[in-house]
């Protein structure tokens with residue numbers, strides 16, 4: 730099987746406060762603070778993905794999932810290590826990313842599609858399908874600055890799922906959007922997965938990862954905690970003593986996802 734993604738010993742460092750005020754700088758000097766100003770959001774992460782694998786990316790808040798996806802999609806570069814990908818990448822990394830608030834939904838579809846590598850002709854030929862998927866109705870010609878967060882997600886996801894790609898990245902897909910839209914997204918992602926596209930799917934819900942993915946990667950404070958079978962990954966996360974409270978939320982979310990998945 731062809732290799733789709735190689736992540737080789739990747740690290741990414743951020744500053745805690747990239748733009749401190751003069752007052753903050755002076756205070757920290759006067760108090761001779763020795764707190765570190767940087768931290769590693771990703772620390773020596775390595776794995777390989779074969780074409781057609783569906784990966785569930787899991788981990789607690791702030792563990793580095795979105796950062797990893799940004800590196801895989803090329804939105805960011807690693808400070809150390811390398812990321813190699815094969816083929817065209819599509820997906821939704823952050824709701825509303827790449828949208829111009831003053832432009833209408835229609836104009837943003839063309840602009841977003843161009844950013845994902847689609848020609849104007851290709852977008853024109855798929856426009857009706859994209860608009861039907863987004864289902865924002867008469868708001869299509871309204872500036873997207875007036876859209877709700879759910880409408881943003883609809884538009885972004887509608888464009889992303891109509892790109893012929895080799896790797897599909899889905900972050901925050903189910904975080905916004907109403908139930909019918911989530912259902913539509915899950916169904917479409919399954920179709921994308923079944924067509925042989927490599928799927929990278931971020932979720933806090935064990936239920937939807939089990940349904941959608943054949944492998945799971947768990948990040949823990951920027952490090953690779955687990956890489957392998959989805960069921961094992963879920964057990965691994967539940968055995969983590971820090972996760973008592975989220976377990977309860979997760980089971981509620983799981984129930985909703987179970988219901989969604991069985992609806993499909």
Ligand SMILES: Nc1ncnc2c1ncn2[C@@H]1O[C@H](COP(=O)(O)OP(=O)(O)OP(=O)(O)O)[C@@H](O)[C@H]1O
Pocket residue numbers: 743744745770788789790791792793794795796797
């Ligand atoms: N551009 C940035 N500048 C500074 N810190 C950042 C930046 N992007 C992410 N971080 C920090 O890096 C860490 C990892 O963030 P990331 O968004 O990758 O986590 P996550 O696992 O996706 O979290 P969540 O589940 O909450 O979405 C967090 O502490 C976050 O505050």
